[in-house]
Amino acid sequence: MKIGFSKTALPLAGAVIAPVFEDADPTAAHAVLDAATSGALAKAIKAADFSGKKGRVLDLVGLQGMESARIVIIGAGKRADFSLLDAEALGGDAIGPILKTRAKSAVFALDGFSTDAVPAGDAAARIALGALLKSYRFDKYRTRLEQDQKPALEKLTINTPTANAKTKFAELEKIAEGVAFTRDLVSEPPNVLYPESFAARCKELEALGVKVTVLGEKEMQKLGMHMLLGVGQGSARESKLVAMEWMGGKKGAAPVAFVGKGVCFDTGGISLKPGPGMDEMKWDMGGAGAVAGAIKAIAGRKAKANVVGVIGLVENMPDGAAQRPGDIVRSMSGQTVEILNTDAEGRLVLGDAVWWTQEKYKPKTMVDLATLTGAILIALASEYAGLFTQDDKLADQLQQAARTSGDPLWRMPLARAHFDMIKSDVADMKNIGPREGGSSTAAAFIGKFVKDGQSWAHLDIAGTAWNKKDKPTCPKGGAGFGVRLLDEFVRANCE
Ligand code: BES
Ligand code: MN
Ligand code: ZN
Numbered sequence: 220m221k222i223g224f225s226k227t228a229l230p231l232a233g234a235v236i237a238p239v240f241e242d243a244d245p246t247a248a249h250a251v252l253d254a255a256t257s258g259a260l261a262k263a264i265k266a267a268d269f270s271g272k273k274g275r276v277l278d279l280v281g282l283q284g285m286e287s288a289r290i291v292i293i294g295a296g297k298r299a300d301f302s303l304l305d306a307e308a309l310g311g312d313a314i315g316p317i318l319k320t321r322a323k324s325a326v327f328a329l330d331g332f333s334t335d336a337v338p339a340g341d342a343a344a345r346i347a348l349g350a351l352l353k354s355y356r357f358d359k360y361r362t363r364l365e366q367d368q369k370p371a372l373e374k375l376t377i378n379t380p381t382a383n384a385k386t387k388f389a390e391l392e393k394i395a396e397g398v399a400f401t402r403d404l405v406s407e408p409p410n411v412l413y414p415e416s417f418a419a420r421c422k423e424l425e426a427l428g429v430k431v432t433v434l435g436e437k438e439m440q441k442l443g444m445h446m447l448l449g450v451g452q453g454s455a456r457e458s459k460l461v462a463m464e465w466m467g468g469k470k471g472a473a474p475v476a477f478v479g480k481g482v483c484f485d486t487g488g489i490s491l492k493p494g495p496g497m498d499e500m501k502w503d504m505g506g507a508g509a510v511a512g513a514i515k516a517i518a519g520r521k522a523k524a525n526v527v528g529v530i531g532l533v534e535n536m537p538d539g540a541a542q543r544p545g546d547i548v549r550s551m552s553g554q555t556v557e558i559l560n561t562d563a564e565g566r567l568v569l570g571d572a573v574w575w576t577q578e579k580y581k582p583k584t585m586v587d588l589a590t591l592t593g594a595i596l597i598a599l600a601s602e603y604a605g606l607f608t609q610d611d612k613l614a615d616q617l618q619q620a621a622r623t624s625g626d627p628l629w630r631m632p633l634a635r636a637h638f639d640m641i642k643s644d645v646a647d648m649k650n651i652g653p654r655e656g657g658s659s660t661a662a663a664f665i666g667k668f669v670k671d672g673q674s675w676a677h678l679d680i681a682g683t684a685w686n687k688k689d690k691p692t693c694p695k696g697g698a699g700f701g702v703r704l705l706d707e708f709v710r711a712n713c714e
Contacts, residue, residue, distance in 0.1 A: 220354050220370070222347050222392075224377045224385040231255050231284075234325035236291040236313045238332055238346075239264075240298040241271035247331030248378065252290060256282040264292060272296060273305065274312050274691070291317065301334050304625045306342050308691035310349025314375070315689070318354055321371045329379040343377050343384035348391040350375055352692040355399055357406040390520050394706055397516025398699035404508040405684060405697030409484035409501040414451070414459040414532035417483060417504065421461045421511055421530075427518040434460040439571075446550035447571035450564040451533035453488060453541025460572065462579070463514045463528040467521055468713065474525035475713050476582035477514075477705055478572050480565040480589035481507030481532040488535045488561030489543055502697065503565070505684030506588035507532060509701030516706045524713035527580050531572035535564045547646045551575060552668050557646040565591045566661050567650060570668040577670050584613060584674045586708070587665060588701050594657030595631075595679040603629035604683045604700065607662035608676035616712050617676055617704075623711070625692075626704035628678065637663035678704075 229235065229251055237249045245253070253260040259282045269277045273296030280289050293313040295301055310327070317325050327346055333339035356370060377384060404412060404420065412420075418433045425431050436457050439448055444460070451458035466474070485500040486492060492500065502508075507530035514528040542548075546558045548567075552574045556567065569587055576585060595605045606621075606628040608614050614630055621628040637659040643649035648667055652660030662677045669675045683700040686693055693699070 220351070220372050220375055222351060222375045222377065222388070224343070224379065224388070226378070226380050229328050229378055230326055232287045234289045234291060234317050234320070234322040235328055236293060236317070236325060237328040238293050238295045238309055238313070239271040240295045240301070243298045246329070248328035249331075251330070252285070252328065256284045259283045260290060270294065274308070276312065276316060278316055289320070289322065298334050301337055303337055303341060303345050306337055306345035307349035307352070307625070310346035311353035311692040314350040314353050318370060318372055321367065323371055324374040324376065325372060326376045326378050329377060339379060339381040340383040340387050343379040343381060344387035344391055347375070347377050347388050348395060349692045351392070351395050352398060353694065355402055355694060357403065357696060393519035394516045394703060396519055397512040397702045397706065400515045401508040401512030401699040401702050402697035404511060405502045405505050405699070407501070409534070412501075412504070413456040413483045413534055414481070415457060417481060417507070417532050418459045418461045421463055424463055424511070424515055424518060427515065428465070429514055429518045430464040432462045442551055442575065443549065444551045444571040444575065445548045446556055446567045447531050447533065449542045449546065449548045449558070450482070450488070450535055450567050453538035454534035454536040456483070456534045459532040460575065461530050461532065463511065465514055465518045465522070465526045467518070467523050468525040472525055473583040474527045474580055475709065476576050476580055476585045477510045477526070477528045478569060478576050478585060478587040479507035479510035479528065479530040480504070480569055480587070480591065481530045482565055482568065483532060483534045485535045485562070485564065486537055488564060489537050489541050490560045490562040491537055492562060499685070502685050503590050504532070505590045505680055505700070509588050509680065509684070509699070509705065512699060512702040513705035516702055517709055522709055522714055524709050526709055526713070527576070527582065529572055529576045531568040533564075533568055535561070550668065554648065554667065555646040557643040557649040559649050560651045563650045563661070565589050566664040569665050573665060573675075574668045577673060585669070586617070586676045586678065586705070588678045588680055590681040590684050591679045592658045592661045592681055596682040598631065598658060599629055599682055601682040601687070603627045605629060605631040605658055605679040606676060607631050607633040607659065607679070609633055610674050610676065613674050613676050617708060620704055620708040620711055624703035624707040626683070626700055628704070631662075632659055633662050633666065634659075638666065
């Protein structure tokens, strides 16, 4: 779908979308449509008892004077409450029904649509972004789609007299490309996306000026990353560690580092997961996917910041060579770990990945993202990702970025007690705690590999990486959660 901006008169055919506030006069664009239909639009709105409530859609066809058009009126809610994120949701909610029709082109009629908080250019750009995010599809393996199941919409035009909408959108489009990159990675089946092929996709980012380094098992052996390697030792696929560097900031300035869990498939290993739903563990690389997508967005928009993304890529399989419960492994940090459950593998991957990241980059700040625990879903459902940190300033920065980006976070506890709960009788720590507080002990485990004084936060995205149902700016499937959050974190704190 191509997106363009235009200032010329509204077309009176095809799909025309016009937003209305619940409590404000209709926009200039709306008045044009009403005049073109000799008042039939106003009558239809009245007859349908349409109030302009947020997200409500009124889909009208065959109105007098615009017989060949489809007019979609969408509620924008109360004018004073309208936010940038509301504009995105509006764009997605309005385009949703049109994507299900055979319309080849659609127009957002936005003349006069603005508020004090959301000026016309931002409204237009954000509406376009929402529509773009909503139109994402992952159809590459559907070879027998009926003609009427294929997306028909080829062109979306944003009709607004505002000059800066296009420039504002150009930057947002780069972020959308990062989100789509992550959604693709998360959606790919595990026979296609495994450590080596994931690393190859990261290599594509070199075209944007990102330096991409891939370590294989031999290099990781040499570095002593036995904790990460232990997770992949039952897999036929070679484990990889990928580092992506975007150095768009001051030369020599310490970077911010994002570290992602990339378990390309998590069977649980010898502590095998139950069969039903195990296919979902193809997206156990959602943290790594978010880091790669964020680097794509940040490099794509040429952010003036030094940012590195490090992802640990493994496949957790049961096998004659697989790691056993009871094994003790030595991490790159030198600390030893008693493996009591091979299904608590993400923390093992991350522990070595965060240690390596600190040794290599001495980052100013480090944030890791991981689909780490089922327990975070019990606590927060799919509404928030869990935020764990002992650094209050970093927590504030991340929560602010969460509010601005629309990738929500909820702060969870990480205390001395959680570190005590993973003490082992035979090694420096064990890889699981008791059932209670499972997300916090998982965070504490990673914290054992964070150096004193290092600013660090952990985000548990097990509940947010995958959407079970459609959302305003995301069809069901891979969510791309974290891309916009990290991009916004960089924009607000590192540029
Ligand atoms: N990848 C899972 C966590 C997960 C669960 C992600 C559901 C997405 C949806 C992780 O590796 C895992 O298996 N965690 C275990 C830890 C337990 C063995 C301590 C869990 O949460 O049950
Ligand atoms: Mn697991
Ligand atoms: Zn896992």
